[in-house]
Amino acid sequence: MQPTPQPTQPAAYSPTDRTVPTRAAEKASYDREVVHSILDDGYVCHLGFVRDGAPVVLPTLYARAGERLYLHGSTGSRPLRMTGRTDPGLPVCVTVTHVDGLVLAxxxxxxxxxxxSVVVHxxxxxxxDPEEKRLALDALVDQVVPGRSADSRRADRKELAATAVIALDLAEVSAKLRTGGVNDDPxxxxxxxxAGVIPVTRTYGAPVPSENLRPGTKTPGYLSAL
Structure with missing residues (x-):
């Protein structure tokens, strides 16, 4: 089922033993808007869990819908199989990181x-739930390219059966940021x-049409907006 709306969320997440960093704690933030902005600016995360007593970390697509993360996978993938058979679920750690600059001292x-960066435990x-699954898949498509889900065929029954989605509520969350210039010793x-900073930015090239694109199909405005 869809998560219950929570219109009066506090401005910050509550720190826990797992979300307070042991190093550079002054760079940590629990501000809800900061966490959301970092999550909304990406679409690739790393999903960590334990399998047979050993750690496993997998890259995958994610989307944020309110206070919930949706992660995409195949029904045959390990974490998806484990969430299906583990009661009451699979303990995980999800991380998202953006590099904004190289600081050369x-x-x-x-x-x-x-x-x-954001870390979610x-x-x-x-x-x-079929309807939540459809909404989650739409959110995953739009997380990568906003507006794309409305401009593509939705998954049919067979495709839905072959696709799995796991959900993780945003409760035990922290962000960590580093900004500014060089901190050399006097x-x-x-x-x-x-010495200085080399900015790092994400850019997109011009869309390259498929060779078998239907004649007269124009480049959508949401792609130009990228």
Whole structure:
């Protein structure tokens, strides 16, 4: 079923033992809007879980819908099979990271990166409600290219049966960010080495039409907006 709307959510998530970093705690944020903005700016996450006593980390697509993350997979994939048979679900850790800049200091020790990241801990469950599953798949498509789900054929019954979605509620969450410039030691400022920040941005090229595209099909405006 769809999650119950919660219009009066607090402005921040509550820190827990797992969401308070042991290093550089001043870079942590539990602000709900900050967490949402980082999640909304990406579409690839890393899903971590334990299988047969060993850690496993897999890259996969995700989408945020309110206070819930949806993760995409095949019905034959390990985490999807495990969420289907594990009661009361599969303990997971999901991470999302964006690199915004390379910070080059005069000393090798103080080299760093500017970044935004989110870590989510919780128990994932397989989505079995048909309507929620359709909405989740639409959200996954739109997370990658906003507006695309309305401009493509929705999954049919066979495709739905071959596709699995797991859901993870945003409850135990933290963000961590690094911004700004170089933090060299005072005694290194006179060294003759270049120092500064190299910005890193995500860009898209011009859309390349399929060779068998129907004649007269124009490039959609939502692609131009990318």
């Amino acid at each position: 005069r000393s090798a020790f103080h080299h760093s990166i500017n970044y935004r 919780g128990t994932a469950h397989q989505v079995t 005694e290194d400022l006179a060294l003759p080495h270049w």
